[in-house]
Amino acid sequence: xxxxxxxxxxxxxxxxxxxxxxxxxxxxxxxxxxxxxxxxxxxxxxxxxxxxxxxxxxxxxxxxxxxxxxxxxxxxxxxxxxxxxxxxxxxxxxxxxxxxxxxxxxxxxxxxxxxxxxxxxxxxxxxxxxxxxxxxxxxxxxxxxxxxxxxxxxxxxxxxxxxxxxxxxxxxxxxxxxxxxxxxxxxxxxxxxxxxxxxxxxxxxxxxxxxxxxxxxxxxxxxxxxxxxxxxxxxxxxxxxxxxxxx
Numbered sequence: 586x587x588x589x590x591x592x593x594x595x596x597x598x599x600x601x602x603x604x605x606x607x608x609x610x611x612x613x614x615x616x617x618x619x620x621x622x623x624x625x626x627x628x629x630x631x632x633x634x635x636x637x638x639x640x641x642x643x644x645x646x647x648x649x650x651x652x653x654x655x656x657x658x659x660x661x662x663x664x665x666x667x668x669x670x671x672x673x674x675x676x677x678x679x680x681x682x683x684x685x686x687x688x689x690x691x692x693x694x695x696x697x698x699x700x701x702x703x704x705x706x707x708x709x710x711x712x713x714x715x716x717x718x719x720x721x722x723x724x725x726x727x728x729x730x731x732x733x734x735x736x737x738x739x740x741x742x743x744x745x746x747x748x749x750x751x752x753x754x755x756x757x758x759x760x761x762x763x764x765x766x767x768x769x770x771x772x773x774x775x776x777x778x779x780x781x782x783x784x785x786x787x788x789x790x791x792x793x794x795x796x797x798x799x800x801x802x803x804x805x806x807x808x809x810x811x812x813x814x815x816x817x818x819x820x821x822x823x824x825x826x827x828x829x830x831x832x
Contacts, residue, residue: 593665605696713762730769734768
């Protein structure tokens with residue numbers, strides 16, 4: 586089953602690469618078929634084997650010689666790794682399927698935000714619709730918890746966006762609204778807390794090693810994604826541990 590998760594994750598990761606590249610450009614993710622972005626030559630099946638094709642081609646397009654970005658293999662490998670991680674936590678259950686769908690959206694949002702500093706409405710709409718459908722089918726969280734968490738998640742980020750005067754973007758606000766649908770109450774609060782902790786630590790590290798300046802833009806979306814992912818997998822355990830300390 587682990588092998589299945591790896592292979593399926595690699596295939597989905599290949600599709601996510603298409604989404605990450607084309608969606609910000611307002612291009613269809615279905616047509617035209619996969620092609621070299623430099624010479625526009627349609628890719629053959631041997632060129633579309635996740636990760637393996639990257640190395641078999643010598644990391645260059647076999648038609649025009651253009652260097653192939655390592656990003657493609659990274660996204661495919663990362664997706665496979667995250668799928669296996671989800672399976673290791675939930676086993677072969679509906680929760681694993683839900684988590685893999687969730688992870689797929691997180692990968693797309695993370696890399697688009699990193700590249701363009703944008704969290705696109707067209708992605709968030711599908712993310713929210715998938716959340717309502719899948720979580721309602723699985724029976725958790727309840728519709729009431731979804732609504733409450735969505736309002737709290739989006740509302741808190743909206744307050745921060747207003748107070749920071751542009752330090753937090755509107756995409757982050759809408760993203761947290763949609764996250765509430767997936768995570769429910771009170772997990773959305775934990776996801777936001779983890780996001781700010783992880784984001785703060787990452788910001789300090791980037792400044793210390795001079796990888797970013799004080800005035801440089803650091804997209805917050807990837808940190809929200811990481812905090813949400815950890816909450817989805819371990820939220821209940823973390824909250825149980827925390828409230829146990831409070832006794």
